[in-house]
Amino acid sequence: MRGDSADGMFEYYMTLNQYRVEASLARRLCDEAAPGLHxxxxxxxxxxxxxxxxxxxESIPPGHTARGNGAAIAAALEAEVHKRDIEVITRTRIEQLILDDSKRVRGIRSGSSVVKAGAVVITTGGFGANPYLLQQHYPDATRHGSAAWYIGNMNCVGDGLEIARQAGADIVGHNRGLLLTTPNFRKVLEVFVPGWLVYVNREGRRFVKETAEYAVMSGVVGA
Ligand SMILES: Cc1cc2nc3c(=O)[nH]c(=O)nc-3n(C[C@H](O)[C@H](O)[C@H](O)COP(=O)(O)OP(=O)(O)OC[C@H]3O[C@@H](n4cnc5c(N)ncnc54)[C@H](O)[C@@H]3O)c2cc1C
Structure with missing residues (x-):
């Protein structure tokens, strides 16, 4: 990242992602990263x-570790939720958006339960745990068969895409994602390859600097 600023982060983020992500969303992420931390x-x-x-x-270390790790962040957020008297419902799968006659979103449905709301924010994560949707929306991730696998929340099956699509939303970003290469045959996340590893193509020729940034490696190896 060039300089520890929102502009530097944005430039770095877009370059690393080959300008294939929504610039406006990336810009907002970068603008709000420091305020979010504060x-x-x-x-x-x-x-x-x-x-x-x-x-x-990154060339400078912008990663922040909370004292007490992620659990400390979760505890602080939970305390804030209680202070604001927000009701939290867990272990409940949202299945549908409720629309009014003019097709405006007015709430959500889960089974026979309906919750009305002035606004709904969909935060159901990605769709890596759904092989069917991967095939539909990220075919590059499936063409490697069992040599590629998903690590993440198994509840992330793309429900957000489906309920938004049912409500009439367009789905954009076809075939975008981050495939990481790993030197191991264990199905774990191991994105930093050891120094002895040499990547070769089908002709047996070395074709990449193996220690390249992982977002770069995925583009080169997956291409
Ligand atoms: C192994 C691993 C390492 C990572 N390392 C980093 C890192 O170092 N730095 C970094 O910035 N990012 C990292 N990431 C990425 C980061 O974790 C994700 O980008 C981030 O968690 C996404 O947040 P999210 O809120 O969009 O989705 P998630 O955190 O996936 O949350 C989505 C939630 O929605 C729930 N859900 C899904 N469908 C429904 C439904 N129908 N109804 C109700 N709930 C539903 C799911 O159960 C889940 O709890 C890593 C990811 C993985 C898997």
Whole structure:
């Protein structure tokens, strides 16, 4: 990342993603990254400066580790939710958006339960755990057969895409995603390849600097 600023982060993010992501969303992510961090600090989460880290793809270390790790962030957010008297319902799968006559979203449905709302934000994550949707929306991820696998929340089956599509939304971003290469045959996340590893193409020729940033590697190897 060139400089620790929203502009630097945006330039880096877009370049690393080959300008294949929605620029407006990336811009918002970059603009709100620092305010988001400060907000968590205001909620009491500590991010010790000595724990700053590079996740392997930046020239300066912008990664922040909370004292107490992710559990500390979750606890602070949960406390804030209780303070604001927000009702939380868990273990409930949202199945549909409720629309009014003019097709405006007015709530959600899960089984026979309906919750009315002035606004609905869909945060159901990705669709990596759904082989059918992967084939539909990210075919590059499926053409490697069992040599490619998904690591993540098994509930992320693309429900958000489906309920939005049913409500008339367009689905964009066909065949975009991040495939990571791993030197191992264990089905774990291991994106930083060891120094001894040499990648060769079908002709047996080395074709890439193996320690290239992982977003770069996935584009080169998956191509
Ligand atoms: C192994 C791994 C390592 C990662 N490392 C990093 C990292 O170092 N840095 C980084 O920035 N990112 C990292 N990521 C990516 C990061 O975790 C995700 O980008 C982020 O969690 C996405 O957040 P989200 O809220 O969009 O979705 P998620 O965190 O996936 O949350 C979606 C939630 O929606 C729920 N859900 C799904 N469908 C329904 C439904 N119909 N009704 C109700 N609930 C539903 C799911 O159960 C889930 O709890 C990593 C991801 C993985 C898998």
């Amino acid at each position: 907000w968590l600090q205001e909620l009491g989460v500590e991010f010790p400066a000595q724990d700053l880290y590079a996740s392997g793809v």
